[in-house]
Amino acid sequence: MGARPHVVVAGAGPAGAALAYLLARRDFRVTLIERQTDFAREFRGEILMPSGIDALRQMGLGPAFDALPQARPQAIDFHVHGRFVQRFAFPDFMEDTPRMVSQPRMLEMLVAQGAACESFRFVRGGSVADLIEEGGRSVGVRLRGDAPEEIRADLVVGCDGRGSVVRRRAGLDEPRNPESFDVIWFKVPLPPQIEPGGAVQAFLRPGQLCLAFPTFDERLQVAWLIRKGSYGDLRERGTDAWLADIAVQTGPEIGAHLIRHRDALESPFVLDVVCYLLERWTAPGVLLIGDACHPMSPVGGQGLNIALRDALVAANHLVPVLEAGAAPDALDAACAAVQAERFPEVAEVERYQRMPPRVVFRTDWWVGAVLWLAAGLARLGFPRSRVRLPAITRTFLHGVTDVRLQV
Ligand SMILES: Cc1cc2nc3c(=O)[nH]c(=O)nc-3n(C[C@H](O)[C@H](O)[C@H](O)COP(=O)(O)OP(=O)(O)OC[C@H]3O[C@@H](n4cnc5c(N)ncnc54)[C@H](O)[C@@H]3O)c2cc1C
The missing domain is CATH 3.30.70 (Alpha-Beta Plaits)
Known part of the structure; x- marks a missing residue:
């Protein structure tokens, strides 16, 4: 039997660390490359939503996740003009509420899970500088350094965040509009x-x-x-x-x-807030997931969760093709299927992320009036008991699509 297929994952943020673990536990050879030697050096927010927590539970990492240092706020207090007006408790029926979680500890946990698999290699402090191209296809990566290491693979997955080198080298960069x-x-x-x-x-x-x-x-x-x-x-x-x-x-x-x-x-x-969505997440031999193809605004604490959900969907599509021998055309088709499945949710979430800033930065007289009115009504307890969670809140808490790990 030939060697098991090999996947290079560039970047050990939540997208890369989760995908590397999911592939390594199926015995595929995985090389995860992270330029930082210490995860604490990259601040990436700490809010995990129920959708992200659910993704970790589906990976079988619920107990390991629950053991991480975390805070579980049960409510949001609103203040208008510096005065407290109302507390909105998260509904009792919610099994998981948002949590503030140590990201360095979460990533170390994911990498440790991967490292428990024999086929997993972690290059800590290695920086991807370029893609190796052969016959119009990427067949691996070149690492930066005095003696640049070349790592060959059946597939390169760019999980290297908003400033992705893989994105640039694969020619997938696009012009974008600045946020406000x-x-x-x-x-x-x-x-x-x-x-x-x-x-x-x-x-x-x-x-x-x-x-x-x-x-x-x-x-x-x-x-x-x-x-801005x-x-x-x-x-x-x-x-x-x-x-x-x-x-x-x-x-x-x-x-x-x-x-x-x-x-x-x-x-x-x-x-420097950026928020956009690439039209193309794939090139021959390359797939992008997470912020590499859809850098997210911090509004609604979404990026970590979407990155974890991307990893689940990528594993669903890649594992069967890797199992079948990793034929290049089949791999590229699987990568296209990852984009097709994830694109609608990311587009919807980013649409919602753009809404609050548009309202927040308005200074028209009526915005002040609406704030006072909302504060007054909230004090009277109206109409909390009668409304369902608004769509934006539901989306931020639970996502848009049903993401199930199948492999
Ligand atoms: C200040 C801030 C606050 C945020 N708050 C929240 C929040 O509360 N909740 C939330 O859900 N989201 C939040 N986000 C968004 C969230 O951090 C991102 O959407 C999420 O981390 C994306 O995950 P990722 O794995 O795609 O990329 P990243 O987390 O960016 O990980 C990319 C990894 O790739 C590594 N890397 C980069 N280039 C290379 C290279 N050339 N070679 C090797 N490795 C490389 C980086 O060091 C990094 O570890 C916040 C973001 C910021 C910046």
Whole structure:
């Protein structure tokens, strides 16, 4: 019998680490290549939705996932003009609610599951620089370095994120439209008025939105949405000035806490938000999944979940073809089938992701009026008991399509 087919997976984010594990446990040879030596060096958000948790459970990783450091917020508190107006609890019937999970620990867990399989190789600190082309087909990757290593494979899966090298080298890059906002992220100690693992805090004012999440490590992760490109002005005004802006939005208590911990701001950084969807995710010998083909906005905490769901669907289509000997045409057809199955969900989720910023950055008088009205009605308890979860919430929590692991 010949050697088992070999798949190179570039990038060990959630998409790559999950797919590599799913293929390795079926005894296919898998080489997973990750440029970072430490997963903590790449901040990729910490919110996992029920759809992503379900994907991990389907992979048989429920217990390993539950054992990771995590916080389970049970509600979202809304504040308008710095005043608390209403708490929305996640419905009791939900088996899994969103969780704040340590991403470095989650990725280490996925890689460890892969490493338990004999056919799995992990190249930590290796950076994919190019594709090896033969006869119009990619047949492997070249790693960057003084003595560049070549790794040959039946298929290259680009899971190397929003700045994907595989995408570029496979000629799949496309022009895209910029988003309207960026996000400033930082962590501070948890303020005393927010309990560990307690409710997510959403602070709204016309034209502004700031979110604060109690994290798995009992800190407060703050995400402040700003107009795209406006960080230069903020930086010029200085950290004290923009912290004071956030303090106006969050109200006096949390505001004073943020200012008090000004020096303890952990890794504040500005996320240049991009959100788009490639028309083509495949080239001969190449498949892209995750952010490599659909970089996601942080709105609704979707990217990690969509990446895990991509991995499940990719495994469903690839395993039978790899099992049958990995004929190039059959592999390319399987890759096209992955795109065909995943495209509608990603398109729908990204459509929803674009909605909140459009409303948030409006400063028209009626936006202020609607916020006050909504706050007043919410205080009266209207009409919470009568409404179903709106479509946008259902989509963000559970996804759009039914994704089942079949292999
Ligand atoms: C600040 C921020 C906050 C976010 N918050 C959330 C959230 O709360 N919830 C949520 O669901 N989503 C969130 N997202 C989106 C989410 O992080 C991404 O959608 C998700 O990580 C995509 O997974 P991926 O595996 O496709 O790519 P990534 O997670 O980006 O992983 C790509 C991996 O490839 C590696 N890599 C890159 N280039 C190479 C190369 N040439 N060779 C080898 N390796 C390479 C990278 O080091 C990285 O580990 C956030 C994103 C950011 C940036």
